[in-house]
Amino acid sequence: MIKIAVDAMGGDNAPEEIVKGVVAAREELSDVEFVLFGKKEEIQKYVSDFKNITIVHTDEVITMEDEPVRAVRKKKNSSMVMAAQAVKNGDADALFSAGNTGALLAAGLFVIGRIKGVDRPGMTTTLPSLEGAQDSFTMLDVGANAESKAKNLHEFAVLGNFYSCNVMQVTNPRIALLNNGTEYDKGDRIHKEAYQLLEADDSINFVGNIESRELLNGTADVVVTDGFTGNAVLKNTEGTALSMLKLIKHAILDSGVSGKLGGLLLKNSFKEVQDKMDYSKHGGAVLLGVKAPVVKAHGSSNEEQVKNALRQLTTMVDSRITKNLSDYFETHQSRQEEKE
Structure with a gap:
């Protein structure tokens, strides 16, 4: 048991x-x-x-x-x-x-x-994708490490790739690096170095940088970032969704009888949107x-x-995710060392 x-x-x-x-x-x-x-x-x-x-x-x-x-x-x-x-x-x-x-x-x-x-475990969460074939994507780190080196971001990508394949059942997941632009040379020194490490790793399907505004659009299956940024993005996404629903609710209530009747007819649609944005239905954040x-x-x-x-x-x-992840990570490390 x-x-x-x-x-x-x-x-x-x-x-x-x-x-x-x-x-x-x-x-x-x-x-x-x-x-x-x-x-x-x-x-x-x-x-x-x-x-x-x-x-x-x-x-x-x-x-x-x-x-x-x-x-x-x-x-x-x-x-x-x-x-x-x-x-x-x-x-x-x-x-x-x-x-x-x-x-x-x-x-x-x-x-x-x-x-x-x-080196550093990452906190992993599942967020909704509003477009594309998958209805969600994995993001890490979202709070375990306030500061990360380029090699840690590379590790998060490897951990996230395993989680997406074995838990989310995604075949060949697209992995992206959260950055302030999509160009390969965007970001600070750490992100530029991380980009090079990810691009050189042929065991993962790295698709480049991703901007925060594209996170929910189904562009990637795994998004890699440091814990400080990831936690801020997670809370901002949650807060924005809640604020927008409140804004719509107040707009309907303040729009007279016709607006309230329209809101009543759309009640189920609003509930669907709320459910779609509720990342907690997937469970909690996993310490990978x-x-x-x-x-x-x-x-x-x-x-x-x-x-x-x-x-x-x-x-x-x-x-048996932990045992399988341990084996997977050890094999990945051995391959990387052979390449070097």
């Missing part, structure tokens, strides 16, 4: 929405056991049936305000660290948290550990490059979003 370690205290709506999401996921995933780490008396409020659910009491919580590395080192009895430790010890197969992103990255690096050869599946959900995740992320984690464990 698959075991997923859950940081039940991480996130803005913890533990209520986290626990409710676990209960909802359990109804769909009968062959999964969920081990919830956190304050037992608080978690128990939202569970009436403990089938396939175990609670491990913890006294400490890593908050959003905690300094990530210090918190992981000092709060060893926190829900996040103990959940990560369970994965490291083999008592669980995967880790879920909606808590402090930096702390989860630190727990992934220092507790679970990196795959051999990976560590020795076990780790998924980070949005801090404000609700029951449905938590359930989606847990379903995503189960699929990753079933497909």
Whole structure:
């Protein structure tokens, strides 16, 4: 039976929405056991049936305000660290948290550990494509590394290529480098160097630079960037979508009876647009490059979003993604070294 370690205290709506999401996921995933780490008396409020659910009491919580590395080192009895430790010890197969992103990255690096050869794991998310054959694309890094070297961007491309092929089921995914122009010589020194590394790697289908305005237009299947830029783009995309929907709603409400009737007739269409732009339905952000599946959900995740992320984690464990990624990355490195 698959075991997923859950940081039940991480996130803005913890533990209520986290626990409710676990209960909802359990109804769909009968062959999964969920081990919830956190304050037992608080978690128990939202569970009436403990089938396939175990609670491990913890006294400490890593908050959003905690300094990530210090918190992981000092709060060893926190829900996040103990959940990560369970994965490291083999008592669980995967880790879920909606808590402090930096702390989860630190727990992934220092507790679970990196795959051999990976310099910096990348945070990977799935975003909607509004045009083209695929309905979504993969972007990394979206928050694990504020600064990256050219070789790290190359690594992200390799990791993203594997994820797109094996999880998103894309054949020969198109990989693009996020930049401030499409020309090969655009960007700073790091991006110019990264472009050369990506273009020289014949194991990936590199299609060149991509501008942020083209991200949702189906131009690429994998978009590579540093964590600072990726996180800013992710939040901007989410914020713009929400703002546009609010703007349309206010325009309809302020346009009189005829406008309101028109809005009522288009209600289902607006719902389709909202669903299309909701990247959380694909699950959470995956920390690619560590020795076990780790998924980070949005801090404000609700029951449905938590359930989606847990379903995503189960699929990753079933497909042995970490072992396969480790083998793939090692083979890629060997080929690159032979070329040199």
